Amino acid sequence: MKLEIEMFDGNVDFRIWRRKIKGMLASQKLLRVLEDPISWPEGTTKDQKEEMLESAIGIMLFHLSDSIIRMLSSSKSLEQNLDEFLRMNIELANSGEGEALSDENQTIIILNSLPESFKEVKSAIKYGCTSITLEEVISALKSKDLEFK
Template structure:
């Protein structure tokens, strides 16, 4: 089988290159060679124990640009080359950790890029930080907080989705003293698919906003056809909470609402 891996030039994403090369070595059944001669299975013949490190060394060298190859030129076996590359490009020093954390915590989404590309840039930084040490992996909650603070106004609906995590339920009577206009006018929007799904596998979200109280409900969805059922569940929820009826729903005429069953539901 043939695998194409971009050669590492010293300035790219070493963490991703490292993952790909390890996958390639695994496919060739020589991954143990980069862990050292003592890690090779005892069941191997002497010839196999000699061949595996040589094959691993060749695979690594062929996926490096000359400038990086010169950095490890003094190392003669695969495990030593691998350790040298990690020490140079996957440093666990305090200085590097601080630098990566500063970049991550100062991250701001670029409004000229798509959401998927922005999220990909963010994920790349979290992986780089995790690669400096297992204790540096961010929790889902911390990632969500950083993303929330990074969003520009143009992503206000996405910002709400991250902030509330799932559908946000709030009693109208507790939220506002004057409730006589609650449920009279709602805005709804449907967004997706996202390039990067949530941890639960959702690629879409449905937002519903009360025009009077400005309260927001976010439903994370795995597919478009879940929008109608989510709307019905939301309608039942807010009407039970407020003892009032939803009167007007404003949408952008997205296809998730322009369907016969939705029209029939509203007419009834």
């Protein structure tokens, strides 16, 4: 069965698009990754969890237009980009069904959106920690940004 979902570009109804994405994730047994990442089936390894999360995020990213994905614009400061990202997440939470991204998902999206100049920080955060909060990631990025300046 082939599922086709239109690209979200800001012009389509977000609530309907989100339901379609949830349906696609559910059909691939990935919806739990975003809705209840704590209750994994017994025996699920850390690598399997990461792979499932990456797959779920990949599906969502493939259904977003380039203008929506481009959250960390090189023409804006890190601070401006982070503020815009956090504002978008608040808007998502207030869009009707209160579905903000979890801290973990926000962290993954931010890390994957970083420019090449943050490669070292990204690797240190991604591979040097077993768990990290969104606040810790933002703090580390701001520290690195100050080094660049």
